[in-house]
Amino acid sequence: MLFDIRRILGGLFAVYGVILVVAGLLDGAEEIAKAEGVRINLWTGIGMLVLAGVFLLWERLRPKDVPDPSDENSGDA
Amino acid sequence: MLALAPQDLRLDVNALDYLILALYFAVVVGIGFAARRAIRSSSDFFLAGRALPAWITGLAFVSANLGAIEILGMAANGAQYGLMTVHYYWIGAVPAMVFLGIVMMPFYYRSKVHSVPEFLRRRFNPATQLFNAIAFAVAQVLIAGINLYALALVMEALLGWPLWLSVIVSAAIVLAYITLGGLSSAIYNEVMQFFVIIAGLVPVVVLGLIRVGGFEGLGQKVRESVLGDGGLHTWSTTASTDNPLGASWIGIVFGLGFVLSFGYWTTNFAEVQRGLSARNTNAARLTPIVAAYPKLLIPVVTVIPGLVALVLFSDLGKDGGPAYNYAIPLLMNEFLPNGVLGVAVTGLLASFMAGMAANISGFNTVFTYDIWKGHVNGDKPDEFYVRLGRVATIGGVVAGIGTAFIAAGFSNIMNYLQALFAFFNAPLFATFIIGLFWKRMTPWAGFWGIIAGTLAAFAVYIPYRAELIDLGTDLNASFVAAGAAFLVDAIVSVAITLVTTPKPEEELRGLVYGLTDVDLKDDSIAGDKAWYRSPVVLGSGALVLAAAFYLPFL
Numbered sequence: 001m002l003f004d005i006r007r008i009l010g011g012l013f014a015v016y017g018v019i020l021v022v023a024g025l026l027d028g029a030e031e032i033a034k035a036e037g038v039r040i041n042l043w044t045g046i047g048m049l050v051l052a053g054v055f056l057l058w059e060r061l062r063p064k065d066v067p068d069p070s071d072e073n074s075g076d077a
Numbered sequence: 078m079l080a081l082a083p084q085d086l087r088l089d090v091n092a093l094d095y096l097i098l099a100l101y102f103a104v105v106v107g108i109g110f111a112a113r114r115a116i117r118s119s120s121d122f123f124l125a126g127r128a129l130p131a132w133i134t135g136l137a138f139v140s141a142n143l144g145a146i147e148i149l150g151m152a153a154n155g156a157q158y159g160l161m162t163v164h165y166y167w168i169g170a171v172p173a174m175v176f177l178g179i180v181m182m183p184f185y186y187r188s189k190v191h192s193v194p195e196f197l198r199r200r201f202n203p204a205t206q207l208f209n210a211i212a213f214a215v216a217q218v219l220i221a222g223i224n225l226y227a228l229a230l231v232m233e234a235l236l237g238w239p240l241w242l243s244v245i246v247s248a249a250i251v252l253a254y255i256t257l258g259g260l261s262s263a264i265y266n267e268v269m270q271f272f273v274i275i276a277g278l279v280p281v282v283v284l285g286l287i288r289v290g291g292f293e294g295l296g297q298k299v300r301e302s303v304l305g306d307g308g309l310h311t312w313s314t315t316a317s318t319d320n321p322l323g324a325s326w327i328g329i330v331f332g333l334g335f336v337l338s339f340g341y342w343t344t345n346f347a348e349v350q351r352g353l354s355a356r357n358t359n360a361a362r363l364t365p366i367v368a369a370y371p372k373l374l375i376p377v378v379t380v381i382p383g384l385v386a387l388v389l390f391s392d393l394g395k396d397g398g399p400a401y402n403y404a405i406p407l408l409m410n411e412f413l414p415n416g417v418l419g420v421a422v423t424g425l426l427a428s429f430m431a432g433m434a435a436n437i438s439g440f441n442t443v444f445t446y447d448i449w450k451g452h453v454n455g456d457k458p459d460e461f462y463v464r465l466g467r468v469a470t471i472g473g474v475v476a477g478i479g480t481a482f483i484a485a486g487f488s489n490i491m492n493y494l495q496a497l498f499a500f501f502n503a504p505l506f507a508t509f510i511i512g513l514f515w516k517r518m519t520p521w522a523g524f525w526g527i528i529a530g531t532l533a534a535f536a537v538y539i540p541y542r543a544e545l546i547d548l549g550t551d552l553n554a555s556f557v558a559a560g561a562a563f564l565v566d567a568i569v570s571v572a573i574t575l576v577t578t579p580k581p582e583e584e585l586r587g588l589v590y591g592l593t594d595v596d597l598k599d600d601s602i603a604g605d606k607a608w609y610r611s612p613v614v615l616g617s618g619a620l621v622l623a624a625a626f627y628l629p630f631l
Contacts, residue, residue, distance in 0.1 A: 003111050005133060005265050005268055005269075008104065008108065008265070008269065009268070009269060009272060012100070012101070012104055012269065013272070013276075015100060016097065016100070016276075016420065019093070019096070019097065019416070020416050020417065020420070023093060023414075023415070023416035024416070027414060027416075031414035031415070032414075034412065034413075034414050035280075035284055035412055035413065035414055035417075036284050036287045036288055036412065038283075038284060038287065040280050040283075040284060040412075040413070040414065040417050041414060041416040041417050043280075044276065044279075044280050044416075044417050044420070045416075047276070047279075048276060051272070051276075
């Protein structure tokens, strides 16, 4: 059974999101001034966590969207 | 306004950014290993088992074209030509993608071919297949090498990596995941790359817009820039060629919107292959149509940064200043703190590799099926061809590395080659469109049409490059070359058809419009009948949106 890409996307963005949120909370005045006064790491991190949540939830609710590639619906070789 | 010297391109990356980069490539190689376990037949390796849903193949379709050269180049065009750059998306891509999905994909998918050249063999003859397969294989290796060289140049400028290190490391990663997992791992990585590059570019756009005072401030500053008011219009200045793009509406509609775009999107196997890996006919048809929606919005993350860079950096594109191609890296350097910066760098690197992986996965399929199996040795067991595909991948990557080092020595020649590939597919499109709708078109008409069309493209383009004929701008030259290729192909195809024998109708079932193959069973699955999975409804929606998006920028 081939893994589900939604789980990979959800996992990667969850890890990135956590890293960026932590980085965003630790950002000093210099980083914030560079980004036009926006805590851009924090906001991007939050955005990534939301995206990760969407992918993981979608996989949960519709687990069979990616069929097993060895299924018989795949035509001939 | 800021003045910049070239050394300012170096990004201030730290351990956090490298952590983000390393995580990404660990996942990429991990996907390769996981996908390897699922490969049991050549269909698994070359067509991802024909099992993927439309949203995955659709995102892979758009991503295969969203290489870093495309992203950096379109931002450069945004800075140089202004809003007219959106023509490359809204008229130069979306209509052709919808046409591919609604009209052409059923023929590709339902004929069960593995590649575009194989379709040419079924519709015409083995000679046509071989010519197209060799031309395609050579072009893909050269483009992969050009991609690799461009990647190395950008990495040298941004991160200070030596040229050879970038080339070897990126080639090794691409080699690892394609050899292991074949097309599935290429496609999964394309989907991942799509989200990472967008995540890296959106902060650049948001912060850039804040700096210049939002859309209103940007518009006002563009009007005051070298681009002037012409940079804010798409159609109203196209009655003549006196506009930033140097093209009239006739050139834009027929040159860009028809011959160049339909040629590229409907016959380029590196794109079409994504559709062939879909799980059924409906998903295959939806592939380019699902891709059309993100394609409509990509100008937000390419053209806007280009315009922001134009108004912020006074020496962009001028002598002694940074090249237009560095518009996005300059903004990354200007706005992004460590962390998001790592995401943006990862996105750029990933999109370079995804572009190269698309070339290599197209190459190994065509080499294995159309050159080796079709013309050298066709009756080995299935496992042999999986192994051959892996060997071809290694060969393709090694040849790509060679091309990259040649490109480093002769970068001008590579620029011309790249321009040539832009209209390489125009004659092929003429052959397809005639062959699909005219059952009388003969096998040898297919062969000679493509040869004559390809020669016509060269015959226009080489004298233009040698400055023997004057065609105005480069863009106009490619319109003329593609148009000539299309016309010559069509004329030769019709002429040869009239003097040669057509194929019997029995052999053309399922390959020509109106001759349906009665043996093919309906492969639709539950839910395919819903309106939101209808290619015609979704395709029309994309066309309407493309037209509507133009309205505020006429």
